Amino acid sequence: MSSEVLARREAVRTDRTARFERMVEIRALEDAVRGLFAEGLVHGTTHTCQGQEAVSVGVAAALRPTDSVCCTYRGHGMGMALGLTPQQVCGEIMGRVVGSIGGVGGSMHLCETSIGLLPTMAIVGAGVPVAAGAALTAQVRGTDDVAVAVFGDGAANIGAFHEGINIASIWKLPAIFICENNQYGEYSPIAATTPIANIADRAVSYGIPGEVVDGQDVDAVNAAVEAAAARARAGDGPSLLEMKTYRYAGHSRSDTAPYRPAGEFEKWYERDPINTFGARLVAEGLLADGEPEKITARVTEQVDAAVAEVKTADSPGVASMFENVLV
């Protein structure tokens, strides 16, 4: 598994077509996951990221495998962008031993240290200071690794955001704070909870660069994260990047997003990150006409096969709950 994961990690780093494929793969898996839940095949809850694929993949493309990433319960996309396989993600969601952490965590809990993915955290904001800590390791050891926290717009209102970024700034840590502004925290639109238009403006409070980025454009995301990473690796400290994006599905499995104004989804869908990037690759001549659709069909089939395979995988035994409690 690990060599496959590393190869997938590398592909996204080096190949823009692979980035397109990965975005398609994420979308396909997330769609399949919502389907599994709808069918009642899975216990618990899930938080999918359709519409936000460009952020995950653009971030992953800009990072090295030795960099660390802290992300949230809405982590399937980020995990797969970094290299997790559909099996690992779906396996965890379905509670099977093939899951990323052996099926004892569920949808909110993925981890794969070989590609820098720290345990994903289900507590809003928690990853912000944790990423500062991972950056501290790089600074103390004198490596040029960076650490990244990916979190939502809603998380920008919690104390851990404030404390974690402030510490990273005062210690000039090689960290990048990436706010994935998908316009909603659960069922609340950002304007109901956040009194300013751009979370990037909060960088002022910490004396660090803050930038609004088009989160629907994987190239733009990639460029912004690369610049922030270069700055961090050079010892110039952290940055705050706000990726403007949109959550196509509801907050979690049970949410049909009735609170969304009519036409909002459609407006965002016009700039669907997969469609626009596919078109761009065609325009640039990197993909032939019609190839995006073919890739989509192929990748979706592969994902569906992976999901089918997971359905037949073993569940962890009783002993597993006693493992990894204390080292």
Next chain:
Amino acid sequence: MSSEVLARREAVRTDRTARFERMVEIRALEDAVRGLFAEGLVHGTTHTCQGQEAVSVGVAAALRPTDSVCCTYRGHGMGMALGLTPQQVCGEIMGRVVGSIGGVGGSMHLCETSIGLLPTMAIVGAGVPVAAGAALTAQVRGTDDVAVAVFGDGAANIGAFHEGINIASIWKLPAIFICENNQYGEYSPIAATTPIANIADRAVSYGIPGEVVDGQDVDAVNAAVEAAAARARAGDGPSLLEMKTYRYAGHSRSDTAPYRPAGEFEKWYERDPINTFGARLVAEGLLADGEPEKITARVTEQVDAAVAEVKTADSPGVASMFENVLV
């Protein structure tokens, strides 16, 4: 006691000479308190506010008795500015029944609801959201009261600061957040913990006005708080005011402030809030030449007498620890 406290409350609100006297009184009490500790006459610790008197008195002068104030362990000055008597403060510090809460709290814990002083909190930052809550009461009840949180520069780095101000902003609460920037959090100079020069700039994060105020000038403090209060009472939401001031003494009883650069204290002392205000009142003709000195002598004597009286007061009995645990 209560009518005396209310009269003291009113004096500061209406009379600039009384403000001068109160600042002198605070200074005298704080000096006496450090003396009591040095003599070993008191249990525990204490945090005094010499040098910051203009902030306490300027704030109190701008507020009404029905407004609420949340402040910290460094609360003797704020308490007395609002109307607490030297006996109440010293009594609490010495653990006597004449203390503000009966002597069961100690130096960090004062309270007097008749003048709007909520329990002072010994947890850094805790008062920020609590003040938002007090402001919520005013908003829900439709009164035009305001709620004020007074906290230090160090508190501006803690999560409660961020969360509390953000909530106050999104709910447009009638709150005023007053950061008493005395240049240090315990033994750390602000630059060691805070990556920006002005905490007032953090107002940007919350879409509210932020203003730097000369905390050594009681008139300036008063004017700034009055403006913020007017705004709040008009329903226009909270403000963040940063009072630039200086802590003459160490952080707490045991701290001799060896970390202070040479000359720093002297530089600030040139603009001592009491001396400069005394001189201003003389210049304005409100006080006669030499009167500030006479007031200082008289008030200091009164404070010393109050302290002497407290020394003979009773300590609370064993039963007191069982009181007021549950209502």
Next chain:
Amino acid sequence: MARMRMNQAIAAAIGDEMRENPDVVTFGEDVAVAGGPFKTSDGLLEEFGPLRVRDTPIAEMGFMGAAVGAAATGLRPVAEIMFVEFLGVALDQLVTEAAKFNYLSGGTVRVPMVMRASVGAGLGFGCQHSQVMESWMVGSPGLKIAVLSGPGNAYGLTRAAIRDDNPVAVLEPRILYAVRGDVTTGVEGIIPLGQAATLASGNDITLVSCGSTVRTCLAAAGEADGWTADVIDLQTLQPWDTEAVLSSVARTGRLAVVEECPYSGGWGADIVAKVVSEAFGDLSAPPMRITAPDVHVPFGKELEQRYLPSAEYVTAQVGELLATGESPPHWWERDGALV
């Protein structure tokens, strides 16, 4: 009397208090427009308006603090913590501020706030969203803690909590939100804090339960063969009804405390310690604790069910205690349990 789900009973309780007292307000994440993530405040915004029913930012420290300040100045806020684990970012306001303000004001400031939180396992939320964490609150003087066990006491305890002049934590087993039951509404439905309910009577053992383990104990007692039990629902965990437990144990001579949480640090230890100190002579068998193991709440339906004490397990443990006169090993201590 009305038949409703537990989440509806909670909304009804808050609504009835809001109707009677304009000082009652409620807020939390998605409490208003969405009617609560678990629909425990459904309809309140529509009836009482946005001044009294509010959505908050994701800022538990901020809005718990706001509850403290609001309560200290005269309102009666009901603040919702969506999953009790989130108190880990806000505990200070509840335990170190709210619970101490009365004391720290010489008795002049009351903090009549309610912190409601959903708790517990069984729904596949994973180990950061499935605990009860009452241990974070038990042992905090100045705080009361109520635990709901179904629609009936959900209504009665919630209203009592809102009326109480102390800060009260109300823990709501998430798995019971959808359970339907009969609810005595109105003032006569209010259940005083501090009183346990004895839900079944028997002779051989006292089963002490709370929250989600109440129905487990009732089912266990129902399935019992050859023994009968007093089943006590503590309802309030702090202060708990010592009298109800001691008088039952005086009669039955045996005690089993059934808890949802891990063995270490569980509230049941307090019950056992108190009973042995007060009623040692009455005991004909060692008091027993039936709990989850000292592990994280696992994901996966079977694992999670195994983790939680089941009715069958309670029946078996009690049976063994009665048969041997000794405390039986926990399931995970038995040979072959983990294979």
Next chain:
Amino acid sequence: MARMRMNQAIAAAIGDEMRENPDVVTFGEDVAVAGGPFKTSDGLLEEFGPLRVRDTPIAEMGFMGAAVGAAATGLRPVAEIMFVEFLGVALDQLVTEAAKFNYLSGGTVRVPMVMRASVGAGLGFGCQHSQVMESWMVGSPGLKIAVLSGPGNAYGLTRAAIRDDNPVAVLEPRILYAVRGDVTTGVEGIIPLGQAATLASGNDITLVSCGSTVRTCLAAAGEADGWTADVIDLQTLQPWDTEAVLSSVARTGRLAVVEECPYSGGWGADIVAKVVSEAFGDLSAPPMRITAPDVHVPFGKELEQRYLPSAEYVTAQVGELLATGESPPHWWERDGALV
């Protein structure tokens, strides 16, 4: 062997670990330049430099989180919480992140961090700065908890905590920082976590203590007239040394747990509950808890001394238990106690 104060022993332990392992770093508020508010890191900045010894902003959630992230990626951070109450703003990182990361990584991520915190009453810091709050941590699977009782074990337990691959909370009774004692330095001074120390041997009762109550119990046993006691210092509260306690009780037949914290929710209840379940037949008297009352820690020297269990009080309670065979009432339950 060296004679030093407990705060010096802690600084020595951190320093020795830092010298041996470049991954060990330490930070907290005023830990570096000032050498720690209680001088528990004196000299470390000078020796190890600002990369490894740091002052933090006042941001417990932030720097505890930084400790989690640093530990998860290879460092061994030692983070200081100045007063344990401040964990109320940061508990999430310790209990819900650090303690669960190993599990949530399928065993691939270790979090070898130490959270040191000063705890306890006796110095007149008032009710928001004088508690022990071990209840916030006991019952958190994945976390170890050590409690210091003097310079000797301060050194040994601190080094063990830093070397442990799990997150470890080290609670340091503030009142003992200035106490001097003999310390075995070097690797042979390391005290394995999970092991109790039996500090006195006797026949009539087992006194279980931890942290500040260790010296209380030793003094009580020293003053005892007509009875002798095993005095056990648990040293590690989670996991605690069941074996040491059970084997002592098997011999003495009696148990008293002496705790600094309030009666409700105290760790002693766990000890009692375990002992009664495992050794009911060995007990010739009810296991007894000696604790503080369920109140806030009062200010004022006399009040605070009265609040804490004293050696004389322990002696008296044990004497009464032995004389009557019954658990005596707590001091605050006796007639006239409160006048």
